[in-house]
Amino acid sequence: xxxxxxxxxxxxxxxxxxxxxxxxxxxxxxxxxxxxxxxxxxxxxxxxxxxxxxxxxxxxxxxxxxxxxxxxxxxxxxxxxxxxxxxxxxxxxxxxxxxxxxxxxxxxxxxxxxxxxxxxxxxxxxxxxxxxxxxxxxxxxxxxxxxxxxxxxxxxxxxxxxxxxxxxxxxxxxxxxxxxxxxxxxxxxxxxxxxxxxxxxxxxxxxxxxxxxxxxxxxxxxxxxxxxxxxxxxxxxxxxxxxxxxxxxxxxxxxxxxxxxxxxxxxxxxxxxxxxxxxxxxxxxxxxxxxxxxxxxxxxxxxxxxxxxxxxxxxxxxxxxxxxxxxxxxxxxxxxxxxxxxxxxxxxxxxxxxxxxxxxxxxxxxxxxxxxxxxxxxxxxxxxxxxxxxxxxxxxxx
Amino acid sequence: xxxxxxxxxxxxxxxxxxxxxxxxxxxxxxxxxxxxxxxxxxxxxxxxxxxxxxxxxxxxxxxxxxxxxxxxxxxxxxxxxxxxxxxxxxxxxxxxxxxxxxxxxxxxxxxxxxxxxxxxxxxxxxxxxxxxxxxxxxxxxxxxxxxxxxxxxxxxxxxxxxxxxxxxxxxxxxxxxxxxxxxxxxxxxxxxxxxxxxxxxxxxxxxxxxxxxxxxxxxxxxxxxxxxxxxxxxxxxxxxxxxxxxxxxxxxxxxxxxxxxxxxxxxxx
Numbered sequence: 001x002x003x004x005x006x007x008x009x010x011x012x013x014x015x016x017x018x019x020x021x022x023x024x025x026x027x028x029x030x031x032x033x034x035x036x037x038x039x040x041x042x043x044x045x046x047x048x049x050x051x052x053x054x055x056x057x058x059x060x061x062x063x064x065x066x067x068x069x070x071x072x073x074x075x076x077x078x079x080x081x082x083x084x085x086x087x088x089x090x091x092x093x094x095x096x097x098x099x100x101x102x103x104x105x106x107x108x109x110x111x112x113x114x115x116x117x118x119x120x121x122x123x124x125x126x127x128x129x130x131x132x133x134x135x136x137x138x139x140x141x142x143x144x145x146x147x148x149x150x151x152x153x154x155x156x157x158x159x160x161x162x163x164x165x166x167x168x169x170x171x172x173x174x175x176x177x178x179x180x181x182x183x184x185x186x187x188x189x190x191x192x193x194x195x196x197x198x199x200x201x202x203x204x205x206x207x208x209x210x211x212x213x214x215x216x217x218x219x220x221x222x223x224x225x226x227x228x229x230x231x232x233x234x235x236x237x238x239x240x241x242x243x244x245x246x247x248x249x250x251x252x253x254x255x256x257x258x259x260x261x262x263x264x265x266x267x268x269x270x271x272x273x274x275x276x277x278x279x280x281x282x283x284x285x286x287x288x289x290x291x292x293x294x295x296x297x298x299x300x301x302x303x304x305x306x307x308x309x310x311x312x313x314x315x316x317x318x319x320x321x322x323x324x325x326x327x328x329x330x331x332x333x334x335x336x337x338x339x340x341x342x343x344x345x346x347x348x349x350x351x352x353x354x355x356x357x358x359x360x361x362x363x364x365x366x367x368x369x370x371x372x373x374x375x376x377x378x379x380x381x382x383x384x385x386x387x388x389x390x391x392x393x394x395x396x397x398x
Numbered sequence: 399x400x401x402x403x404x405x406x407x408x409x410x411x412x413x414x415x416x417x418x419x420x421x422x423x424x425x426x427x428x429x430x431x432x433x434x435x436x437x438x439x440x441x442x443x444x445x446x447x448x449x450x451x452x453x454x455x456x457x458x459x460x461x462x463x464x465x466x467x468x469x470x471x472x473x474x475x476x477x478x479x480x481x482x483x484x485x486x487x488x489x490x491x492x493x494x495x496x497x498x499x500x501x502x503x504x505x506x507x508x509x510x511x512x513x514x515x516x517x518x519x520x521x522x523x524x525x526x527x528x529x530x531x532x533x534x535x536x537x538x539x540x541x542x543x544x545x546x547x548x549x550x551x552x553x554x555x556x557x558x559x560x561x562x563x564x565x566x567x568x569x570x571x572x573x574x575x576x577x578x579x580x581x582x583x584x585x586x587x588x589x590x591x592x593x594x595x596x597x598x599x600x601x602x603x604x605x606x607x608x609x610x611x612x613x614x615x616x617x618x619x620x621x622x623x624x625x626x627x628x629x630x631x632x633x634x635x636x637x638x639x640x641x642x643x644x645x646x647x648x649x650x651x652x653x654x655x656x657x658x659x660x661x662x663x664x665x666x667x
Contacts, residue, residue: 130504136500138500
């Protein structure tokens, strides 16, 4: 068996087996004599579109669409509704304010249920609060939502019961302050993954998400507000829907074609098409409902905008699932980067390929190697080698 | 931005050298002893016993219950010669590890050996690491709800032993040791192969300036990485995170401004 020993000084008693040369007997090896035969063209192998039996490179996201895409929708609705609630309160529109506050409280409550339910170990959800990590959008979001949810719930409770109006005002202000964060961090959460369709959309994703949130909150406002109070949400509906449509286009415009495929296939495509139709319809209906002073038209517009927002979130979610499953979506952009970005420059890559200059002959081990220049604690300093050999002796004699 | 000592960056003041794997696929014989040794030592549960028809590969890919995976590639090259490539894949223990960056509970941590380890008593199964890994290594064990991956046999390392897979490898295709030393050895081997008319030999994960800052598990491959199911130029997602936070801040401000603007308009009757 493996009788070599790994020691701090290097591998000892190594067998020569690992120096074996692959293909040493094949005919082409005989032609190796000439120096020109040492290297084939740079394009060797590079043009071959490769995958391992067509299997995805990435592991598929484990998030449930209903819980996570549903949360993106509900969280956006809640966050933007808290802004609407504050605006309505400050401009004397109590019915709009109440609807937005209750909507935000309900949406964020459902959100938290969905988020906990999606954990592999729901009973450990509080472990999220062990740390605060700016490198983890989920950690940042946990803390934002932990501040936001109590404020949104308190604002709604004070409004509905009429008790503690001062507390209610502070809570409404706090919810409105954190609301935009709740509505936008989810875009970073999604983009900060290796999933091509999500990561490559990172520049536009936050704008798509906040526009979608505005559109959803406006939709809720159109449903709940009285005629006299519906003006602002009508304007917000048009702005939100327009933003959602524009951002949806920009999101995919500059993507590598292999990545964009995620958005142009299957369920993602159906949902995003539905979202566009619903958003456009909702915006037009919102204007019509304002002009015709029809509560029914406004409510229909609101429902369409809410549905559009939900379709956007689920569409983006499914696009990511599709692209994570597609090895070409992972390899395509990386290959393009390796084979010359702007200006055809070969960029420093993960790989030292035959086309790139091979690392020169190995340099001798540096005298200032870590193990010599720095103190190694306890057993690694003192008896790692003896342990390694001792372990072998014990293990093989028994 | 090159991190040379990830353990120190993570707060280990006094620590052993960074340990790693160098998997030389040119001498891999596809025996799967590494897969078996890993499963046995780490008590990784069975995850399907079906036959895939993909050459000798029936473990398919890395995941929660497969921490070593031997890939088998049957290829006929341009000259018509048949080649059977084998490669034992494993967690890369990246210098800049996406899974570790995004973990919201701190369950994933950097060990004193510079490796990346899941603390199973803390993981709450949020699944973020699964989507963040550019190599498709870490997975969530569904019956258990937590994320699992190669630990580089953390328990064995702390006891001065080498990981089970390297110990079991009969051809020393899997070599374990201090990463500095493995890099030297990988360079030597690459030069040897290039000198022997094996121009397709290449090192994968060796370059500290790559998108993940180099890996703690390097490979010597005989074809493009994607042929082995490896991404050719992965970049840790968090490299782009500052820009994403900036975009989100602008988008959040735009949302607030949009709502404010819609209320600032004329008072509707």
